[in-house]
Structure formats: C-alpha cells, structure tokens
C-alpha cells in the first residue's frame with residue numbers, strides 16, 4: 197500500500213482586497229492550477245478536502261455539500277469534506293488527506309482554499325473577529341478583541357523576556373521584507389522600516405497597527421499524494437511530510453499556563469523532528485503561522501533554535517529575515533501576506549513547497565531541503581508542527 | 590431602564606451564582622468539594638476531577654495584574670465611548686486568573702504586578718460586572 201504524504205501540486209492567487217474577484221473565481225483558478233501543476237488528469241483526484249471558509253456561509257455550504265467535484269467534473273472523486281480548526285484547518289485537511297491515502301481510498305487529494313473578506317462590511321468583520329474565538333461570558337463583555345488578546349500576551353512576553361518595542365517591531369520589519377519580495381503578498385514591493393512600524397497607530401498596547409493583521413482575500417490549492425507516487429512524478433523533488441506533532445492549550449488565553457505557546461512549540465516540534473529523524477539543526481527554513489509577532493519569537497525559542505527569551509533578539513539582529521542565517525517565515529506570516537481567514541495556513545504550506553522545489557524567486561533559501569511548518573488555531577488554542585523534506589525516508 | 594450598550598455576559602445555569610454574587614458586590618469563585626480546586630471560569634463539572642459537587646467561595650477581590658493591554662481602536666461601535674479600554678488579566682489570591690478592565694487609572698501608570706481591587710458596576714437591573722482598580726491610587 198502506498199503511504200505517507202507529499203505535496204505535488206500547488207497554485208495560488210495574489211492576496212489582495214478586491215470584491216470584484218469572487219470566491220468561485222479564486223476557487224476555480226487555484227483548483228485547476230494545482231491539478232495542472234501536479235501534471236495529473238482531473239479525474240485522478242479521489243477526494244476534495246477544504247478548510248472551512250470562515251464567515252462565508254454560502255461558500256461553506258457549497259464546499260461542505262459537494263459543489264467542487266460537481267462543477268469541476270472530478271469523475272474520480274470518492275468523497276469530500278471541510279475541516280474547521282481555525283488557522284489549523286489546512287493542517288487538518290492534510291491529516292485527513294493522509295488518512296485517505298494511507299487507507300488506500302485515494303491516490304490524489306485536492307485541498308483548495310478561498311476567502312473573500314473585502315465584500316463584508318467592516319463592522320461585520322470586526323464583530324466576527326471580535327466574537328468568533330472569544331468567550332461570550334468571560335472575555336467579550338470587557339471589550340476583548342483578537343488584537344487585545346494578543347496585546348495582553350505580547351505585553352507579558354516583553355515583560356518576561358525583556359524584549360524591547362524596537363526588537364518586537366523588527367519582527368514585522370523582517371516579515372514585511374520577505375513579503376515585499378513575494379508577488380503573492382498584498383504588500384509586494386512594500387517593505388517597512390522600524391520607524392514605519394513604531395510610528396503607526398497604537399491599536400492595543402504594545403501592538404501598533406502595522407503589527408496587526410489586514411484581513412484580505414486570497415486562496416490557494418494543493419494536490420497531495422503518497423510518497424511512493426510522488427517519487428515517480430516529475431523530477432521526484434517534492435515536499436514530503438516526514439514528521440508531525442501537535443499540542444492543545446485551551447480556548448481561552450487567560451486560562452493557559454503556556455502563555456506564549458512556547459511549550460507547545462517545543463513539544464510539537466520535538467515530536468515532529470523525532471519522527472523525521474532530525475534535530476532542529478537539520479532544518480533549513482522555519483515557517484511559523486502565528487499571526488502576531490511574538491509567535492515568531494517564542495516559536496524559535498520553543499524549537500530550540502535560539503536560547504529561551506532570545507527570539508526577538510534574533511529578529512532584531514536580522515538573522516530571520518532575508519540574508520539571515522536563521523530564515524523564518526519567508527511568506528511573511530499573515531502580517532506580511534494579508535490574513536485570509538481560517539485557510540490562512542495554505543500559504544505557509546505552499547511556500548514550503550516552493551522553497552523545497554527552488555521556486556521561491558528572490559526569497560529562495562539556498563539548499564532548502566528540510567522545512568518545519570507550525571500552524572495555530574483560534575487565539576492560540578493549538579500548535580501543529582510538521583517537518584517536510586525534499587526526499588522521502 | 591438601563592441604557593447599557595455593551596454586550597452582556599451570556600450566563601449559564603452553572604455560572605448564575607457568580608452573577609448573583611456580583612449583584613451583591615461579591616466576587617464568587619467556584620470551588621470543588623471533592624478535589625479542593627478553585628475553578629475559574631465556572632463550569633458544570635470540575636475541570637480537574639469531573640466532580641459535580643461544586644461550591645462557591647468569596648474572593649478577597651485583591652488581585653495582581655498579570656498582563657494588560659490598552660485598546661485604542663478596533664472594537665465594535667458600542668465600545669466606542671469607552672475607548673481607550675484597559676484590558677487586564679488579573680491573578681486572584683485564590684489561584685485563578687480572570688479577564689477584566691482596569692478602571693480609574695492612567696494607562697501610563699499601570700505595571701505588571703501592580704495590586705488592584707475588585708469594584709462593581711451595575712450594567713442592568715440583573716447584571717453587575719466586576720472590574721478592577723489600583724489598590725493605592727496613583728497620584
């Protein structure tokens with residue numbers, strides 16, 4: 197039986213805010229694009245598994261109730277499903293796909309993501325993002341928002357680690373430096389300086405506007421298959437999933453012991469690296485979906501890539517941005533890319549594939565063979581870490 | 590009639606005693622009679638041992654700021670008149686942490702570790718919301 201999971205086809209649309217570009221426009225472009233990129237026939241797709249399109253009930257129904265294989269005439273499709281675990285939805289799509297592949301039900305699974313947020317009234321977006329992950333009894337009455345919640349964590353992070361506002365701002369500068377070189381980013385060609393970050397409006401201390409996420413439209417798709425099949429496709433150089441680990445903290449941030457997710461990064465990465473037969477020193481690139489700058493720091497600490505409390509220093513020294521010795525998050529995180537809802541982590545996996553294939557253009561990391569990808573959902577409820585390599589083991 | 594515009598807590602049967610307490614200006618913390626845990630937020634089952642044999646103790650209301658964030662924007666219009674809002678996580682001596690707002694203090698004077706006391710503000714006839722304020726007023 198053909199086991200393991202490899203990503204063999206990718207497609208993306210540029211992230212932007214453009215209500216003229218519909219959800220289905222994006223969806224069809226990325227589905228067709230990813231299948232063509234994989235070089236297979238549409239009828240070889242055996243399942244379609246999508247991240248839940250958050251706050252878009254019509255598209256949610258279309259996806260959950262089987263429209264995609266219908267519209268695209270996927271004659272070999274055996275099943276469909278949507279997965280929702282906030283920002284870790286894509287991670288769960290990959291895990292569900294792997295189960296179908298491992299059990300012999302599928303050779304190829306299509307994982308498409310689409311989101312349009314620019315057609316929603318700003319008040320609705322605020323309402324949705326203010327309420328979706330928050331406790332209606334123990335957080336919401338006091339005016340907690342996503343930004344407020346992450347401001348609380350960031351303030352404590354700076355207090356405990358001694359990181360300065362300038363060091364924290366350097367994370368956003370580094371992420372935007374990557375994003376400025378990425379044609380898929382809403383901030384393509386738009387790098388920021390430290391002053392740009394520090395002089396932007398204060399949203400919720402210590403987070404400035406530039407350190408918060410811009411909600412945007414976008415999408416992408418992946419075609420995945422088994423290690424064995426992948427090895428025979430193209431030149432055989434694909435992103436092979438080699439290890440995976442995951443941890444749950446809690447829904448409500450104020451009830452957590454692991455305030456900065458650092459222990460979850462540590463435990464999940466250790467599980468993933470162990471399965472892959474690697475240590476953190478074998479990793480060429482770290483792709484961290486955390487949506488807020490402190491995660492780019494605490495993840496490095498949890499991985500053991502830098503000593504505890506020194507994540508922000510690594511960013512401030514330029515080690516994690518372009519040209520650094522510890523490159524992180526070459527697609528710019530959601531801060532640098534534009535946040536595309538619960539399918540946001542699609543962009544992280546796709547960029548992992550680009551880097552392993554050597555197709556990341558100006559952002560290409562030299563000799564990029566092993567990549568660690570971490571995603572989180574809700575307001576940091578979970579931490580899912582995967583190790584991908586350029587060859588199966 | 591109250592003209593309170595902000596969202597009211599969505600109360601559950603197992604949290605009703607907390608909100609009955611705040612009406613009487615008492616900060617009540619759930620307590621497990623079987624494993625002796627103090628529990629926040631209130632639940633139907635003790636999250637440590639799943640006991641339903643749960644009771645309530647009154648907190649001193651004297652807390653320490655674990656973290657805070659001053660929110661200037663990005664909230665729904667109903668919060669607009671209160672901006673900036675000082676969000677805080679405060680640690681109670683009963684060993685639990687709660688989310689609240691700090692009132693009557695200058696955002697520039699707040700420090701992590703600062704001592705704060707519970708205060709109560711009536712929102713509607715039925716609902717009184719707990720907030721915290723610096724123990725020694727900052728001059």
Ligand SMILES: [Zn+2]
Nearest residue numbers: 621624635638
């Ligand atoms: Zn108990």
